[in-house]
Amino acid sequence: MYQFNYVKAKSLAEAGRLLAKHSEAKLVAGGMTLIPTLKQRLAHPSHLVDVAQLSELQGIKAKGGKVEIGAATRHHQVATSAVVKKAIPALAHLASVIGDPQVRNRGTIGGSLANNDPAADYPAAALGLGATIVTTQREIAADAFFQGMFATALKDGEIVVRVVFPVPKRAAYSKFAHPASGYAMTGVFVAQTGDGVRVAVTGAGPGVFRWKEAEAALAKSAKPAALEGLALDASGFNSDIHADAEYRANLVRVMAKRAVAKLGRK
Numbered sequence: 084m085y086q087f088n089y090v091k092a093k094s095l096a097e098a099g100r101l102l103a104k105h106s107e108a109k110l111v112a113g114g115m116t117l118i119p120t121l122k123q124r125l126a127h128p129s130h131l132v133d134v135a136q137l138s139e140l141q142g143i144k145a146k147g148g149k150v151e152i153g154a155a156t157r158h159h160q161v162a163t164s165a166v167v168k169k170a171i172p173a174l175a176h177l178a179s180v181i182g183d184p185q186v187r188n189r190g191t192i193g194g195s196l197a198n199n200d201p202a203a204d205y206p207a208a209a210l211g212l213g214a215t216i217v218t219t220q221r222e223i224a225a226d227a228f229f230q231g232m233f234a235t236a237l238k239d240g241e242i243v244v245r246v247v248f249p250v251p252k253r254a255a256y257s258k259f260a261h262p263a264s265g266y267a268m269t270g271v272f273v274a275q276t277g278d279g280v281r282v283a284v285t286g287a288g289p290g291v292f293r294w295k296e297a298e299a300a301l302a303k304s305a306k307p308a309a310l311e312g313l314a315l316d317a318s319g320f321n322s323d324i325h326a327d328a329e330y331r332a333n334l335v336r337v338m339a340k341r342a343v344a345k346l347g348r349k
């Protein structure tokens with residue numbers, strides 16, 4: 084049987100206090116990852132601290148060339164937000180292809196980033212756009228936030244409050260979804276920013292990563308052909324019953340080219 088105390092936090096401060104007081108407590112937001120984990124007995128928290136309803140973690144707004152999204156914002160809200168669609172349509176598109184309608188109506192952006200599943204979509208957008216993850220303790224650049232499979236820079240008791248995305252000149256996301264779950268077998272997010280081109284890859288390796296060779300090539304020519312024959316080290320890529328490392332490496336190239344082709348259509 085499950086044995087934990089469920090607490091609906093009344094404020095961010097209370098959620099923080101509960102995490103500090105109970106070392107085995109865990110946050111729950113959409114529960115889309117945590118509940119299956121509990122069902123498989125892979126986690127045994129003493130307390131579940133629900134933050135999904137906290138007002139401090141809600142809201143989407145555009146401000147000074149940036150889009151801020153509260154951590155408890157659900158995928159469906161991002162996918163259908165007029166603000167996101169106008170400022171960063173690729174981000175709205177990415178949210179619209181996560182999982183299925185049930186997952187999109189429960190899962191949250193903060194939960195997805197904190198979980199950092201190697202096949203999740205949001206990490207590609209956060210890294211590709213050079214987002215900043217704002218927590219109860221500090222601001223963390225996406226480049227420093229993602230630290231490999233299910234690993235992030237978050238410390239014990241640190242809560243993601245919001246994510247700040249700089250608005251790019253143009254951006255696009257292309258994913259080859261697993262037909263059952265919707266998770267990315269490979270997904271590539273390409274963004275043209277004032278500082279150059281960023282290319283973030285999810286699903287292929289043990290964690291989201293930037294494909295630097297592609298960034299350099301696309302900075303010279305933002306066309307799919309620029310990616311032909313480009314170096315891509317697949318030695319650390321995932322191999323499983325769905326696809327081996329070489330297949331995933333090929334998918335990276337194909338998805339990257341498709342994303343770049345979409346850039347050209349905007």
Ligand SMILES: Cc1cc2nc3c(=O)[nH]c(=O)nc-3n(C[C@H](O)[C@H](O)[C@H](O)COP(=O)(O)OP(=O)(O)OC[C@H]3O[C@@H](n4cnc5c(N)ncnc54)[C@H](O)[C@@H]3O)c2cc1C
Pocket residue numbers: 109110111112113114115116117118119134154155180181182183186189190191192193194195197198200202203204205241242243244264265266267
């Ligand atoms: C069938 C299925 C298909 C899916 N398909 C996809 C897909 O195609 N693409 C994709 O990207 N994802 C997919 N997901 C995952 C989904 O997007 C989840 O919403 C997401 O991974 C976790 O978000 P959540 O809000 O449900 O977090 P929860 O499950 O509530 O929590 C996940 C983890 O994050 C922590 N956490 C939650 N909120 C915070 C916070 N604010 N600060 C710090 N830590 C926090 C929790 O303690 C927990 O460790 C799928 C899930 C399912 C069940």
